[in-house]
Amino acid sequence: MASRRRMLLKVIILGDSGVGKTSIMNQFVNRKFSNQYKATIGADFLTKEVQVDDMLFTLQVQIWDTAGQERFQSLGVAFYRGADCCVLVYDVNVMKSFENLNNWREEFLIQANPSDLENFPFVVLGNKIDVDGGSSRMVSEKKAKTWCASKGNIPYFETSAKEGFNVEAAFQCIARNALKDEPEEELYLPETIDRATNRQRSTGCEC
Amino acid sequence: MNTDSKDSDGHINHTVPCASDSLVSEDDGESGITSVDADADLDANANESVIITESSESDVDDELKSTLALPVVAEPEKHSSNDSCVSDAGDNKKVVEDFDTWQRIIRLDAVRTNGEWIPFSPVQAAVSDGKARQLAEEVGLKDYDHLEPCRIFHAARLVAVLEAYAIYDPEIGYCQGMSDLCSPIIAVMEEDHDAFWCFVGFMRKARHNFRLDEVGIRRQLNLVSKIIKVKDSHLFRHLEMLQAEDCFFVYRMVVVLFRRELTFEQTLCLWEVIWADQAAIRAGIGKSAAWGRIRLRAPPPTDDLLLYAIAASVLQRRKLIIEKYSSMDEILRECNSMAGHLDVWKLLDDAHGLVMSIHDRI
Numbered sequence A: 001m002a003s004r005r006r007m008l009l010k011v012i013i014l015g016d017s018g019v020g021k022t023s024i025m026n027q028f029v030n031r032k033f034s035n036q037y038k039a040t041i042g043a044d045f046l047t048k049e050v051q052v053d054d055m056l057f058t059l060q061v062q063i064w065d066t067a068g069q070e071r072f073q074s075l076g077v078a079f080y081r082g083a084d085c086c087v088l089v090y091d092v093n094v095m096k097s098f099e100n101l102n103n104w105r106e107e108f109l110i111q112a113n114p115s116d117l118e119n120f121p122f123v124v125l126g127n128k129i130d131v132d133g134g135s136s137r138m139v140s141e142k143k144a145k146t147w148c149a150s151k152g153n154i155p156y157f158e159t160s161a162k163e164g165f166n167v168e169a170a171f172q173c174i175a176r177n178a179l180k181d182e183p184e185e186e187l188y189l190p191e192t193i194d195r196a197t198n199r200q201r202s203t204g205c206e207c
Numbered sequence B: 001m002n003t004d005s006k007d008s009d010g011h012i013n014h015t016v017p018c019a020s021d022s023l024v025s026e027d028d029g030e031s032g033i034t035s036v037d038a039d040a041d042l043d044a045n046a047n048e049s050v051i052i053t054e055s056s057e058s059d060v061d062d063e064l065k066s067t068l069a070l071p072v073v074a075e076p077e078k079h080s081s082n083d084s085c086v087s088d089a090g091d092n093k094k095v096v097e098d099f100d101t102w103q104r105i106i107r108l109d110a111v112r113t114n115g116e117w118i119p120f121s122p123v124q125a126a127v128s129d130g131k132a133r134q135l136a137e138e139v140g141l142k143d144y145d146h147l148e149p150c151r152i153f154h155a156a157r158l159v160a161v162l163e164a165y166a167i168y169d170p171e172i173g174y175c176q177g178m179s180d181l182c183s184p185i186i187a188v189m190e191e192d193h194d195a196f197w198c199f200v201g202f203m204r205k206a207r208h209n210f211r212l213d214e215v216g217i218r219r220q221l222n223l224v225s226k227i228i229k230v231k232d233s234h235l236f237r238h239l240e241m242l243q244a245e246d247c248f249f250v251y252r253m254v255v256v257l258f259r260r261e262l263t264f265e266q267t268l269c270l271w272e273v274i275w276a277d278q279a280a281i282r283a284g285i286g287k288s289a290a291w292g293r294i295r296l297r298a299p300p301p302t303d304d305l306l307l308y309a310i311a312a313s314v315l316q317r318r319k320l321i322i323e324k325y326s327s328m329d330e331i332l333r334e335c336n337s338m339a340g341h342l343d344v345w346k347l348l349d350d351a352h353g354l355v356m357s358i359h360d361r362i
Helices: A019-031 A072-080 A095-099 A101-112 A141-148 A168-178 A184-188 A195-203 B014-029 B038-069 B071-089 B099-111 B129-139 B151-168 B177-186 B192-210 B215-231 B233-241 B248-256 B264-282 B291-295 B304-314 B320-325 B328-336 B344-361
Strands: A006-014 A043-051 A058-064 A086-091 A124-126 A155-160
Touching: A006 A019, A006 A101, A006 A168, A019 A086, A019 A124, A019 A168, A043 A168, A043 A184, A043 B328, A058 A072, A058 A168, A072 A101, A086 A095, A086 A101, A086 A168, A086 A184, A095 A101, A095 A141, A124 A141, A124 A168, A141 A155, A155 A168, B099 B151, B099 B177, B129 B151, B151 B177, B151 B192, B177 B192, B177 B264, B192 B215, B192 B248, B215 B233, B215 B248, B215 B304, B215 B344, B233 B320, B248 B304, B248 B328, B264 B304, B264 B344, B304 B320, B304 B344, B320 B328
Parallel strands: A006 A058, A006 A086, A086 A124, A124 A155
Antiparallel strands: A043 A058
16 A cells, blocks of 8 residues: 555635635645636636645545636536535625635535445635735624534635745645545556446445 | 615616616527527517617616716616516526626726737727726726726726626626627727617527526527537537537637637637627628529628537547547546637638538438
8 A cells, every 4th residue: 555656635615706716726726816817707717736645645636726706606517526625715804705605515415415424525725815914804603613613523614825934734634634535445446447447436326 | 677766775776777777588488499490589579679678778878978987877777687687587597797796897807808809909008107007997897006007098998898798798797708799899889878878789689598598608608519419420429428518618619709719800800700790690681582693602691600600610520539639537627728729710611511511410
């Protein structure tokens, strides 16, 4: 098992329009920020290799950035297929974006329909903590943590995609949580997965 | 039609929902149509909508001016537009966005619109810093200090037109992607009221891309899928094997009509050709006797030229897709990275070729 094998993890980022999903993804993957990212239409993804410190293999993390407007969500099911972790993002300066986290979580569980609904790994990010030095903040850290606790202790991070604050730490946690969900046998699968196996997995009807 | 007429806040509640109601009901009649029979109805609808628009235009025009100057006027409209959204959506599980949300997202999208249009609109590019900032102030734009004056001006005009549209058509309101469609119109039309009515005309068809029930998008994705299936069964079988035959990978091209994949200039070319085809359909040219004489040499006009162009862009990459790609993700990435690599004339040639060869079978 202690080989240099590679595993692919699929992470979906959800949250209201303009909370900074694209920026978080780009900060993590490319370590850069721009205030000129256009609104994501549909979905896009980037891939990054990650070393989780106490594990001996390289992780390929595929991060899916999705459109923030709810009206396109039922189409999103194609993009949610095979997700290993879901990152819920809100803007600490916009109350509504926090209130909507519940909808995003529920919608994801309905659409992606993971095998273990109770224990599917989520991570919550409160983004844009840099804005106005924190003076326009509408959602307190305590309030966010209380909500996360009530939903089965979802890990919570406060981030600034603009300044790169806490993004790396958040993704370390995301990668670990996504891995936790992987069944042990996964690690012993052959290097090349043939298409038939792939299809079976994604429709979720094996065993 | 409009139950809000008692409102004491003023006339906006009477006139604007009236205009939007007629727009909505007109389009609802059209929305379920997926076949070529739509042509005749579309023609009738087009005439009808001109009348509707004209009858309400004088009222709305006054409103528009006040809205453009003072976006806060929109506030009393909030509740009535919410109501209509809820009833139209018909899905009580969905949380309906309110006007505040639209206002927030419009401003967000406006300030991150790029400056590609600048070389094509020298008059607007030369706007003074004072004028740009004044307009930005008037529409309540924020976080624009990093922008040059002409881009502040463009962003402020986008806010004015898009916010007016959200009031005019509350069933759609504002959805991301609409600023991509509006920006080229603003760049070409120097007056807000001209830009607004052009945008309304554009949205008459494009609004289906942003509907809550998603039927507009689904219909178009199905059609792209069908074009590929009829034209290239080998490629289609490969897509089926990857569970990608729903053609989700062209989603963005459909929603914003290739705006993200083409340059500003290329977009205008493509859109104008598409609009010319649609105008030809409305004028009944495809069915006229004159068409019979030239049809051997030219493809018949179609309402869905965009979808043929999208299918063409995928077919141009068929070899790569079949030989190299083994998941929908990879095809999506390919499509999302087409930006800057497309030749719009080749695309149109291929699209017309597709129309010529398989239009009868679609």
